[in-house]
Amino acid sequence: MGLFDFLKGKTKDKTPDRLDLGWLKADMHSHLIPGIDDGSKSVQESLEMISRLKDFGINKIVTTPHIMSEFYKNTPEIILGGLEKVKEALKTESIEIEINAAAEYYLDEFFLEKVRNGEKLLTLYKNHVLVETGFVSKPMMLVEIFFEMEMNGYKPILAHPERYQYLAQDKKLLHELIDRDIYFQLNLLSLTGFYSRNVQAFAELLVKEGRIKYLGTDTHNHRYLDALETLPQSKYFDKIQEIPLFNTLI
Numbered sequence: 001m002g003l004f005d006f007l008k009g010k011t012k013d014k015t016p017d018r019l020d021l022g023w024l025k026a027d028m029h030s031h032l033i034p035g036i037d038d039g040s041k042s043v044q045e046s047l048e049m050i051s052r053l054k055d056f057g058i059n060k061i062v063t064t065p066h067i068m069s070e071f072y073k074n075t076p077e078i079i080l081g082g083l084e085k086v087k088e089a090l091k092t093e094s095i096e097i098e099i100n101a102a103a104e105y106y107l108d109e110f111f112l113e114k115v116r117n118g119e120k121l122l123t124l125y126k127n128h129v130l131v132e133t134g135f136v137s138k139p140m141m142l143v144e145i146f147f148e149m150e151m152n153g154y155k156p157i158l159a160h161p162e163r164y165q166y167l168a169q170d171k172k173l174l175h176e177l178i179d180r181d182i183y184f185q186l187n188l189l190s191l192t193g194f195y196s197r198n199v200q201a202f203a204e205l206l207v208k209e210g211r212i213k214y215l216g217t218d219t220h221n222h223r224y225l226d227a228l229e230t231l232p233q234s235k236y237f238d239k240i241q242e243i244p245l246f247n248t249l250i
């Protein structure tokens with residue numbers, strides 16, 4: 001082997017691995033129903049993004065449009081109607097993948113009212129309901145809303161906890177949620193530094209401490225999928241594959 005071959009070998013070693021998410025089985029967080037939130041803008045875009053997820057080895061998707069009283073007034077009927085359109089288009093294009101829909105519920109007084117009124121919520125798996133909060137300050141009644149959900153038979157799954165500043169800065173609250181057995185869903189992109197260095201550091205801590213029960217891509221558009229291709233470079237890429245995840249049970 002000449003020097004040139006040796007250098008070529010070295011260069012090859014540094015080439016990032018092709019992203020393989022086959023071990024994840026199901027993606028539990030994404031915005032792939034067109035035109036109803038800040039995710040996909042058209043059926044065509046949805047098909048392209050779903051094909052890319054399939055190329056990454058994902059064979060099931062539970063997509064989770066936002067339900068947020070002021071901005072995204074989605075209902076189960078709107079979401080499931082949109083899902084049918086996506087399924088039809090996938091069939092027409094012969095793209096084989098299992099896709100269902102739940103929602104990402106924003107925690108506010110309107111959500112609390114829904115829960116108190118016993119409205120049927122869309123679930124990820126069994127009674128698991130994906131919920132999100134604002135990123136900066138702790139929502140009023142956070143723990144109370146979780147309690148009301150549990151009283152009504154639902155298990156709260158907190159979407160991307162690593163992205164909440166108020167949680168990163170409040171270890172007491174973090175441990176209160178862990179003690180209450182609130183399940184955490186991590187965004188894979190958080191481990192790539194896609195959101196920020198702080199989010200990445202908090203994501204790494206949660207993985208290291210074994211706090212994660214779900215993983216998701218939170219795909220909104222192609223930019224997310226482009227960034228996701230760098231995930232194998234994360235020093236936690238092997239570690240996350242060892243987590244016993246609900247993703248694999250869906």
Ligand SMILES: [Fe+2]
Pocket residue numbers: 029030031104159218
């Ligand atoms: Fe989301």
